[in-house]
Amino acid sequence: MKYDYDLFVIGGGSGGVRASRMAAMTGARVALAEEWRMGGTCVIRGCIPKKLFVYASQFSENVKDAAGYGWDFGDAKFDWPTLIANKDREIARLEGLYAKNVAAAGVTVFADRAVFEDEHTLLLLNAGKRVTAEKILIATGNTPTREFGTSHIIPGGELCITSNEAFNLKELPRRVLVAGGGYIALEFAHIFHGLGSHVSLVYRGDKPLRGFDNDMRDALCTSMQTRGLDVMLGCEFTKIEKFGDCLYAETNKGDVIECDQILLAIGRQPNTNALQVHKAGVELGRKGEVKVDGYSRTSAPHIWAVGDVTDRMQLTPVAIHEAMCFVETAFKNNPTRPDHNHVPSAVFTTPELASVGMTEEKALGLGHSIDVYKSTFRPLLHTLGGREVRTLMKLVVDAPSGQVLGCHIFGDHAAEIVQAAAIALNLEATKADFDRTVALHPTAAEELVTMRTKSYSKTP
Ligand code: NDP
16 A cells, blocks of 8 residues: 555544544544644543533532522632532543543554645654654644734733633632633633632723624623623733732733733634644645645645634534535545534623624625614523623614524523524525524513514614
């Protein structure tokens, strides 16, 4: 045989693992290199540990709500080392499952870093071994950036942590500054707040979560302020210093904020730095992302890339979907383009913000005349719980056809509801389809099928 393997996958995260298993199941000879732990960002220091932290952070409010229902738990206490140890145990278990499933599919796994030597040859750095493959898949993911950009270098930036370190801090910081206004910043701000830290969110824009529906962003900002998070908008660091155990962040507004940890959540950069892809003729984009066509093929026809390293949509299910499409295209003679439409996503704040489909702005930008249906209400739980919590739901509908273009929810269980709504949007359901669906009472989700009165209409 001309090559050692039919497929060599670089990276053992969501995309790489799925692609290697599915390709091996077609009978292909597949190998995979992972230099650290199987499972990638999602399992080891992303979605899964994050969601466990989110659960941990919500018990304090649940205990408060319980009082309205007659419960008294006495003095509730939280122990950070217990959470970390239990989280680590669960992550190790999941990592083991990933490794087992890959091996069971017949994939050869190298615990090593692979770099390109030429178009078909990879060097495994620790082993000093060369391997060749007919096809290669780059699935190396991305990593939190510490760079504020070349125009904006912050003295003391190295004193900050990123989400990677936040998962393994020795102790819960009493005062945390979170920089950024995206998924990670918002999620960690709520996690630390729920666990008892004083949290300030420092964001350069006018409201967090750029790209999300504006009403949802406003609702989130109001909710954060009501909960007691300090939201500092139009704010950027100019200098960070450390004296003793404390950090001092100077901002463009002239404040100096004292805190115990500063978490940078200002985006992620593709892991392509040390791959030496130029030796294989693979082109990178401006941010260092691997450039791919609609089928995830790079500028070298036998080399492909999926997941965060391509900087298309940085979401685990999207990486898995791209991996499945890659295997269809490259190993099953069934060219399949990943579909990046109607991808639901959720920001796991408390409560959650979830959405699928178009925002008002996006729909108008694409030339749709729209009808908008909105509903805001106090969830039943909180009537006895007593806290001032509100849910906001919104449907964006194409006026002429009635097709539901977007569904946006800020409220408890928003992610669970939006996952189901995504099926309806995929089926191109109309508002009339939503209306003739019988409600499930009493739920929050029933609002989606009982919003009869249009809130307003807009034309492009
Ligand atoms: P995002 O791209 O979502 O957000 C980055 C944030 O940092 C933005 O608010 C951006 O501001 C701000 N920012 C960027 N550069 C600077 C700078 N130089 N100075 C100050 N602020 C800056 O990145 P995240 O790191 O939060 O997450 C990365 C990706 O991971 C997400 O896009 C998402 O796809 C994925 N993810 C998904 C999760 C989920 O599904 N629940 C959870 C976590 C991550 P501005 O808006 O002004 O550009």
